[in-house]
Amino acid sequence: MDDKEGGSESGPSHDWADLTHECLVNVLSHISLEDRWRGAMLVCKSWLRACREPCFNTVFDLETRFDSATELPRHWTPEFERKIDSMLQSVVLWSDGSLTEIRVRHCSNRSLSLVAESCPNLQVLSIKSSPHVTDEIMAKIASGCPKLRELDVSYCYEISHESLALIGRHCSSLRIFRRNLMNWLDPSQHIRIVPSEYLDACPQDGDSDATAIGKFMPNLLHLELRFSKLTSKGLVLISEGCLNLEYLDLSGCANLTSRDIVNASSYLKNLKTIKKPNFYIPRSVYHAERYGLWRLYDERFQTDVFRI
Structure with a gap:
């Protein structure tokens, strides 16, 4: 032939x-x-x-792609952010309102504004490492996406406790919330990747976040607050307000003691998993002088860390 x-x-x-x-x-x-x-x-x-x-655009998940690759300095550039925004905006338009799940990083208010306007059925929003997402746009997300059941705003330092309160008020179905911070105790893994000015912008008032969570997110089952700076006061507010918690991650929360965690978790009868702040803290973080026998112990064994 x-x-x-x-x-x-x-x-x-x-x-x-x-x-x-x-x-x-x-x-x-x-x-x-x-x-x-x-x-x-x-x-x-x-x-x-x-x-x-639309059938191909109900879920937009780039998280597996980020998880399988090493974070690079270029991910924190305006050019990369514009690419992510462009992709997300396209998916939102193609979904014709059917988008239910978004898992991206390094997006901005530009794309999330369209999400807030066009995705009333959104149930999952994960926007980790998005330095230019602000309270202004999260207020629109809260009112425009009331069906949210999972939200991840980890490493988004321009989002404050005010947004958490609004999300809690408007999204009563919220069950999973992640508000993890970068490792400020040992930032070596982020240096030369994340801009130094952004590392310095790490939220300092963890108790304000805790107050909003405890007051406005009573139906949470899963909560992550890695490297939060909340204190025992904030943890008690969460434990008293989120009685249904089954999973709680407090890894790296340096202001909490074992006693704080035991006292607070006594409220949580459904708690199945709790990750405690079990780590070494460089003494230089606290610049604390140690006296008496402890000083003698340091000089003899040349210790430079202690365990919580």
């Missing part, structure tokens, strides 16, 4: 661009999000049109 008859020695040829829209949608449903964005969308206009179907 020659080429004029539509075939070759290896078999009949096929023009995938001629597939019906319904067939294309069926084929594309079997490939990953990454394969659609990096391959299928670039084939031709008909493939791009199929990739824009």
Whole structure:
């Protein structure tokens, strides 16, 4: 069979661009999000049109991509942020209101403004490491996405306790909340990656966050506050207000003692997992002088850390 008859020695040829829209949608449903964005969308206009179907844009999850790669300095640049914003804005428009889950990093108010306006069915929002997301846009998210059941604003230092209160007031279905901070006790893992001025902007008042959580998020089941600077007062407020908690992560919370945690967790009858602040703290963090026998012990064994 020659080429004029539509075939070759290896078999009949096929023009995938001629597939019906319904067939294309069926084929594309079997490939990953990454394969659609990096391959299928670039084939031709008909493939791009199929990739824009709302059924492919109910979930936008880039978190697995970030988890599998090392954080890079370029991720914290305006150029990278604009790329993430552009992708998210496209997905929001293509979803036609059906978007229920967003897991990205390094987005900004530009894209989240469209999310707040166009995603009333959103249930999951994870925007870790987004330095330019502010209280202003989180207020719009709170009113525009009342069905939120999971929210992650870890490493978003422009989001304050005011946003947490608004989210709690408007999103009564919230069950999972993550407000983790970067490791300020040992920032070496972030140096030369995260801008130093951003590391210095780490929120200082963990008890304000704790007050908002305890007062306005009573239905939480899962709470993460790694490296928060909350004190025993804030932890008690959370324990008294979030009685249904099953999972609590307090890793790196240097202002809490074992006694604080025991006293506060006595309120939490449903608690199944608690991660305590069990770590070494460099003495230089506190610049504390130690006296008497402790000084003799230091000189003899040359210790430079102590354990909480």
